[in-house]
Amino acid sequence: MTIKKLLTGNDACTYAAINAGARFFAGYPITPATEIVELCSELMTDYNGIFIQMEDEIASIAAVIGASLGGTKAFTATSGPGLALMSENIGFAAMAEVPCVIINVQRYGPSTGIATKFSQSDVMTVRWGSPGDHSLIVLAPSSVQDSYDLTVEAFNLSERFRTPVILLSDAALAHVREKVEIREPGELDLYQRKKPSNPVDGYLPYGTLHNDVPVMSNFGDEHILRVTGLVHQASGYSSDNPRIAEELVQRLARKIDDYQEELPAPLFYGNQSAELIIVSFGISARASLEAVNIVNKGGFKAGMLELRTIWPFPRKKVKEVCSGAKKILVVEANHGQVRELLISCGIPPEKLRGVNKQNAEVITPSEVLSALKEENS
Amino acid sequence: MKNTWRVILSGSGGQGMGAAGKILAEAAFLQGFNTAQSQTYGAGARGDLSQSGIIISSEDILFPLIEKPDLLVILNNKSYGYFAPVLNSSGNGRILIYDQDYAPLPKDKTNWSSFGFTVVNKAREIYSEKAACIVVLGILTKLWIPLEKTNIHQAIQETFSDKTALRNIRCFEEGLKLAEN
Amino acid sequence: MPLADYKQYVAMDRLPSIWCPGCGNGTALKALALALAELEIPPDKTLLANGIGCSGRVGDYVRCHRFHGTHGRTLAFVTGIKLVRPEIKAVCFLGDGDCAAIGMSHFVHSARRNVDIATIVVNNFNYGMTGGQFSPLSPHNAITSTSSSGKPEPDIDICKLADVAGANYVSRTTIYHVTEMKNYIKEALGKKGFSFVEIISPCPTYYARYNKLGNIIQQLEWLKDKFIPIEKYNQMEDAEKENFFWRGRLTDRNLPDLLSAYTLGSRG
Numbered sequence: 058m059t060i061k062k063l064l065t066g067n068d069a070c071t072y073a074a075i076n077a078g079a080r081f082f083a084g085y086p087i088t089p090a091t092e093i094v095e096l097c098s099e100l101m102t103d104y105n106g107i108f109i110q111m112e113d114e115i116a117s118i119a120a121v122i123g124a125s126l127g128g129t130k131a132f133t134a135t136s137g138p139g140l141a142l143m144s145e146n147i148g149f150a151a152m153a154e155v156p157c158v159i160i161n162v163q164r165y166g167p168s169t170g171i172a173t174k175f176s177q178s179d180v181m182t183v184r185w186g187s188p189g190d191h192s193l194i195v196l197a198p199s200s201v202q203d204s205y206d207l208t209v210e211a212f213n214l215s216e217r218f219r220t221p222v223i224l225l226s227d228a229a230l231a232h233v234r235e236k237v238e239i240r241e242p243g244e245l246d247l248y249q250r251k252k253p254s255n256p257v258d259g260y261l262p263y264g265t266l267h268n269d270v271p272v273m274s275n276f277g278d279e280h281i282l283r284v285t286g287l288v289h290q291a292s293g294y295s296s297d298n299p300r301i302a303e304e305l306v307q308r309l310a311r312k313i314d315d316y317q318e319e320l321p322a323p324l325f326y327g328n329q330s331a332e333l334i335i336v337s338f339g340i341s342a343r344a345s346l347e348a349v350n351i352v353n354k355g356g357f358k359a360g361m362l363e364l365r366t367i368w369p370f371p372r373k374k375v376k377e378v379c380s381g382a383k384k385i386l387v388v389e390a391n392h393g394q395v396r397e398l399l400i401s402c403g404i405p406p407e408k409l410r411g412v413n414k415q416n417a418e419v420i421t422p423s424e425v426l427s428a429l430k431e432e433n434s
Numbered sequence: 435m436k437n438t439w440r441v442i443l444s445g446s447g448g449q450g451m452g453a454a455g456k457i458l459a460e461a462a463f464l465q466g467f468n469t470a471q472s473q474t475y476g477a478g479a480r481g482d483l484s485q486s487g488i489i490i491s492s493e494d495i496l497f498p499l500i501e502k503p504d505l506l507v508i509l510n511n512k513s514y515g516y517f518a519p520v521l522n523s524s525g526n527g528r529i530l531i532y533d534q535d536y537a538p539l540p541k542d543k544t545n546w547s548s549f550g551f552t553v554v555n556k557a558r559e560i561y562s563e564k565a566a567c568i569v570v571l572g573i574l575t576k577l578w579i580p581l582e583k584t585n586i587h588q589a590i591q592e593t594f595s596d597k598t599a600l601r602n603i604r605c606f607e608e609g610l611k612l613a614e615n
Numbered sequence: 616m617p618l619a620d621y622k623q624y625v626a627m628d629r630l631p632s633i634w635c636p637g638c639g640n641g642t643a644l645k646a647l648a649l650a651l652a653e654l655e656i657p658p659d660k661t662l663l664a665n666g667i668g669c670s671g672r673v674g675d676y677v678r679c680h681r682f683h684g685t686h687g688r689t690l691a692f693v694t695g696i697k698l699v700r701p702e703i704k705a706v707c708f709l710g711d712g713d714c715a716a717i718g719m720s721h722f723v724h725s726a727r728r729n730v731d732i733a734t735i736v737v738n739n740f741n742y743g744m745t746g747g748q749f750s751p752l753s754p755h756n757a758i759t760s761t762s763s764s765g766k767p768e769p770d771i772d773i774c775k776l777a778d779v780a781g782a783n784y785v786s787r788t789t790i791y792h793v794t795e796m797k798n799y800i801k802e803a804l805g806k807k808g809f810s811f812v813e814i815i816s817p818c819p820t821y822y823a824r825y826n827k828l829g830n831i832i833q834q835l836e837w838l839k840d841k842f843i844p845i846e847k848y849n850q851m852e853d854a855e856k857e858n859f860f861w862r863g864r865l866t867d868r869n870l871p872d873l874l875s876a877y878t879l880g881s882r883g
Contacts, residue, residue: 063463063471081699107698107877112724116691119684119721123695126682127703131695149685173474200498233498234459234471276680277700279659285674285683294629294675295683340498347496421501 060239066204066230067092067134069237070160071100073208074132076242079158080106081131083120085113085139088172089228090162093134114139118146122155126284128250128275130212132158136228137166137179140186147221148187149286151309154263154271156215156222156250160208163227165417174417175228177339178391180398183223184368190306192313194218195368196321197225197338201235207365209240210321213248218313219270225367227390229340229419253280264291269312313369320366323374327353327360333432334379335361335412336395337388341420345388348425357433364395372402379404384432388412390420438491439579440500443567444517445509445533447484449554453593454567455486458574460589461581462490470498483512486567490579505578506546507570508532509554514540521546531573533566551612557605565605572609583610621648624658626676633672635743637831639790639816643737644673646793646814647706650801651679662705664693666713669743669818673708687717690725693732694873701731701874704804711738711752715773719751722773726780726809730873733803733810736773739818747821758825774813778866783808785866789815789838792862799864808872815842815860 064072071093074082082097084090094110101108107124111117117133124131135143140161150157163179165171183195194214198204208224215222251272255265260280265272274280283293288302296302327349337345342363349361362378364371379385379399385408387396393411400406412428414420441458443451452473459471473486487500502520508530514521514537521530525546532539534550551573557566568590575581586606591599625648634640651661661679665671667686674681680703684692689707697705714722714736725732741759742748749759749766752773756765777785784806786799796814803810817823817834828834845863848856 063460063469081695083695109694109698109877111691111694112720115688116694116721116724119688119691120695120698122684123682123692123697124699125695127696127699129699131699145685146688229472229499232472234456234469235495235498236463236468275700276662276682276696277660277703281659281678281680283674283681285681286685287683293681294626295672343497350496419499421499422497423501 069205071096073205077212081124090134114142118143134160144186151191154219180394191309261291262293328358331358331360332383334382338364347422442503444513450567451486457589461585464585561601568605569609576613620652624648637819646797668710670710690721712750726782729808784810787813791838
């Protein structure tokens with residue numbers, strides 16, 4: 058069944074997680090993600106799942122990883138300071154290849170910043186917060202509907218790739234109430250974790266690869282599972298062999314980076330042949346869309362590329378869309394983190410204009426509009 | 435014909451900005467409108483300046499937050515300070531509704547069409563200051579936003595438990611009456 | 616059961632271990648394997664989880680399910696595992712630094728929640744893997760790599776802490792007392808809720824050398840002489856207690872474990 062409801066972004070994420078099959082939530086209250094923690098405390102009981110409020114965010118992500126290794130889809134929700142605490146264990150989940158979903162509701166930082174206020178400044182932190190080389194999937198919703206849809210997708214991708222997936226929400230999106238179509242489990246395409254079909258004796262947890270992703274058992278299953286954050290062999294026993302280390306770390310990147318076509322693609326709005334192109338994400342993409350709509354109705358031509366997968370960064374599509382543009386406006390509520398990524402794609406800095414805001418308030422359509430008008434004149 | 439309303443309710447935390455905003459959005463949703471509602475979080479919601487913004491539209495809502503309201507409701511003096519830039523800008527077609535006891539309109543403050551009502555005291559008289567914004571919903575829907583009374587009733591019933599819902603419905607009805615006078 | 620059955624839990628083909636000669640970790644592992652064998656817990660229903668450091672390598676020598684997480688967080692990971700797979704017998708095998716320093720908060724909260732985990736701490740009074748720095752459990756005035764003129768801070772009685780925090784079972788023994796060690800582990804494994812065994816262990820490479828505790832035989836004798844039964848210890852005058860440590864069972868009770876409390880609380 059599909060139900061239409063008015064929900065906040067935080068509520069939509071929570072219902073999506075439940076409908077995607079998550080039956081374990083561990084978390085620690087933090088503004089502006091707290092509503093997810095609260096709603097989970099009610100829903101998990103209704104759905105025979107487990108809710109546990111841990112002693113901190115380190116323990117929360119640890120319990121989530123543990124539950125996932127037990128075979129249950131599991132998630133947590135947090136914001137900047139909590140995400141910082143989680144980063145070591147997010148790296149562990151990447152190294153040990155444990156599916157899990159982290160909803161990061163961005164707030165104003167650095168540090169405690171302004172707990173209740175908005176920002177989009179965790180673009181780099183979500184990717185590089187944890188030490189070591191590995192890839193990671195980060196999705197950014199721009200509406201309450203998108204919060205629902207991309208949370209479901211986050212669970213599918215985490216199971217498919219056996220990796221942590223971070224949903225990059227923000228304080229504005231978390232609390233705005235909008236109409237959302239809730240597709241229930243029967244209508245959702247849900248990815249089920251692959252189970253080993255090898256003989257139990259001599260089973261190697263990291264020994265059978267499917268598209269570069271190991272087919273692993275769960276703790277308590279007949280196939281004995283061995284998991285470690287140390288460099289490990291196919292057996293799951295540790296190793297400090299340079300060849301094994303290199304092979305493992307390169308596969309951790311390859312298993313995601315070589316399969317980017319399976320990740321949510323950027324959306325293009327407006328005029329394909331426009332000389333002015335906006336690149337944006339999250340709620341800033343909504344302001345950009347309104348501005349693009351206004352200019353396309355009467356003034357001049359503009360287009361907007363909304364990034365839905367932030368990491369791995371969709372370089373190919375971004376380069377393709379930006380190649381014909383005279384000027385590219387990067388609209389983001391931070392100092393210019395996505396702008397840096399565009400430069401790393403080889404787009405000349407002089408073609409780029411950052412439309413940034415760092416006062417804890419959202420970027421508005423009129424601010425994007427004036428930037429577009431300035432560039433057009 | 436007007437097809438989009440951007441409403442901001444502003445006052446002190448505890449005057450029902452959040453609940454009334456949610457009810458207005460729910461009622462609009464029940465009536466088939468597109469809607470988006472937001473509110474301030476944090477210390478504001480616990481007694482300082484508190485706001486709720488509601489967009490109601492028959493068209494797609496591209497940006498869900500309000501840059502400049504069409505209907506601004508002010509229930510405390512502090513809100514004038516916050517909205518000074520907005521109220522000093524063109525008031526073409528824009529409406530200010532204020533509480534005439536607790537937020538009397540300062541002289542030459544705005545060129546917006548302005549209407550004063552006794553909202554907070556009315557809510558106190560019938561039930562509690564908590565329902566001040568529910569009284570406002572009566573005024574807004576009677577004079578400006580074409581929402582059915584039954585949809586507001588239903589939204590109130592979905593938000594509160596039985597007894598509290600009845601009290602809030604009385605406050606809403608009182609708002610309708612205030613608007614008639 | 617025949618003694619040899621303990622080998623079904625141990626990856627004999629992966630021996631010898633990386634531990635130094637005289638280290639207590641291998642002895643503690645064997646005591647654990649013996650206890651598991653006597654209780655006939657199948658390897659596919661046994662989870663050995665360990666932290667980081669010398670004791671953190673124990674998982675490389677077992678045949679049951681094995682989890683090796685991040686430093687100090689083992690109990691938090693295993694809380695998640697146990698909540699979704701309550702049928703697993705979970706053993707957390709930790710070191711003193713891992714459990715009582717970086718992991719102290721998780722230790723206290725796991726005991727408070729009474730989560731059904733048997734926790735074994737091999738306390739060798741220092742961080743062996745990183746070169747012999749002091750841990751919160753190193754005795755006051757101990758010489759270590761980070762306290763060359765004596766550890767200035769007091770230590771803490773981790774067993775008493777576990778008791779106060781809410782553990783269902785708490786005991787302490789040493790590597791010297793092998794039968795007692797196996798029996799205590801067995802008691803801990805049989806207990807529902809949070810159970811805790813502290814095993815005092817020699818570190819011949821660092822701690823014993825820095826503190827002039829002699830060769831490994833002398834170190835074992837030190838354990839034998841200094842760790843006296845709790846009943847005897849409790850009868851001593853305070854001044855006399857200064858020269859000894861207690862061993863024995865401190866706590867044995869049957870408060871509801873986390874999952875029972877959770878199930879009763881939310882659905883009862």
